[in-house]
Amino acid sequence: MLVYRISLTEYAGGLVASGRAARWNPNEIKMIYTASSRSLACLENVVHRGQAGLTRAFSIMTIECPERIKIKTIHEYDLSPNWIDFNQVWVTQHIGEKWISENKYAILCVPSSIVEGEVNYLINPDHQDFKQISVIKTQPFTFDKKDKKLTIIWGTEF
DSSP: OEEEEEEEGGGTTSOOOOOOOBTTBOTTOOOEEEESSHHHHHHHHHHHSOTGGGGSOEEEEEEEOOTTSOEEEOOGGGSOTTTTSGGGHHHHHHHHHHHHHHOOOSEEEEEOSSSTTOEEEEEOTTSGGGGGOEEEEEEEEOSOSSOSSOEEETTEEO
């Protein structure tokens, strides 16, 4: 399976988890966020970064996860209807923290909070199968090649 990650170029030399809090992990719990497609990886970055943050040097990594690695899946129907609300992030962080602490799976498949029906893949860098996951390609990535402003929908600037 191939998954994709867009990160600042300075951090694109390998698979590194910062441990900074995000939707599926509280602070100090390390996991690597990836997406099921390049376009979803792009959209996740656009939604979670400000316009100024998108003008820096980025790279997109194509990551190979061997099929033999078992994946745990969280389905949207496993979550409460309001799981995407910001005030509910503690719920998904708890799920992610439990997954990391159990250390049974190297990969957790989770629903995208941005595009219904799409999924992201979280990677546990401390799992024994992590060493089988590899970056097979890294390329420069620009969010908006036309100009320095990111215009997404009907001229709205982000």
